[in-house]
Amino acid sequence: MNRILDAITRRGVAGAVAQGCIKVARPLLDLRMVVRYRRRIDSSVRPSSVDGYRVEVLSGDSIPAALEEALRINPDSTQTPEDVQLLAVARSRSDGRLVAYWGFRRDKEDLLDWGLHVAPEHRRRGITKALFAVALAAAPGDGWVYTGTDIFNLGASRTMNALELVPFQLRISLQTVGGVRVVRQWRL
Ligand SMILES: CC(C)(COP(=O)(O)OP(=O)(O)OC[C@H]1O[C@@H](n2cnc3c(N)ncnc32)[C@H](O)[C@@H]1OP(=O)(O)O)[C@@H](O)C(=O)NCCC(=O)NCCS
Numbered sequence: 001m002n003r004i005l006d007a008i009t010r011r012g013v014a015g016a017v018a019q020g021c022i023k024v025a026r027p028l029l030d031l032r033m034v035v036r037y038r039r040r041i042d043s044s045v046r047p048s049s050v051d052g053y054r055v056e057v058l059s060g061d062s063i064p065a066a067l068e069e070a071l072r073i074n075p076d077s078t079q080t081p082e083d084v085q086l087l088a089v090a091r092s093r094s095d096g097r098l099v100a101y102w103g104f105r106r107d108k109e110d111l112l113d114w115g116l117h118v119a120p121e122h123r124r125r126g127i128t129k130a131l132f133a134v135a136l137a138a139a140p141g142d143g144w145v146y147t148g149t150d151i152f153n154l155g156a157s158r159t160m161n162a163l164e165l166v167p168f169q170l171r172i173s174l175q176t177v178g179g180v181r182v183v184r185q186w187r188l
Helices: 002-029 060-072 127-137 154-162
Strands: 032-040 053-058 086-092 098-107 110-118 144-150 166-175 181-187
Touching: 053 060, 053 127, 060 086, 060 098, 086 127, 098 127, 110 127, 144 154
Parallel strands: 110 144
Antiparallel strands: 032 144, 032 166, 053 086, 086 098, 098 110, 166 181
């Protein structure tokens, strides 16, 4: 009850009802609402160190084993490891365990987000900022970096703002009864 009142206070009655309907519809229709972000890859992002962690970028043959470890910290992931060409990871200096990853595919000079996850107990320490910086440093050129977050994932959208990634597209997709996926997208 408190959560409903809180939602009404924050969004108004219409906003709270709309949000409630969306939450019910999402699993039934496999409704996805993703805000896409981008930023030019430039040298203004300086690699930063994070106390207690080793942050590095992997490519080529070192990726598959690290990806196996990476997906273990994110058991809910539905991602498949194909085509990850650049993988930034953070390891705890105390025991060497992988605690965070941000993987990308490459399209010419662009980096396309494959997946980002930081183990819960290691969040808000600047690890994502450090992963972002090393990934960009490993992709010199004149390209763009692209990523996307679920519209309701406020922590992730604030992180994208902190990384100066700019929202440029809203993409809504849903699975219809016949199993056909309908996708609509709008420029922001
Ligand atoms: C989103 C996520 C990747 C952020 O990782 P993180 O390592 O905690 O991020 P950082 O510590 O580098 O934070 C960078 C900045 O983002 C912002 N930020 C990060 N998490 C935030 C949160 N939960 N609420 C508000 N702001 C947040 C802050 O501005 C932060 O800088 P500050 O701590 O100096 O204020 C992490 O919370 C996570 O793995 N979430 C679950 C998976 C997920 O949502 N993945 C992203 C899908 S696109």
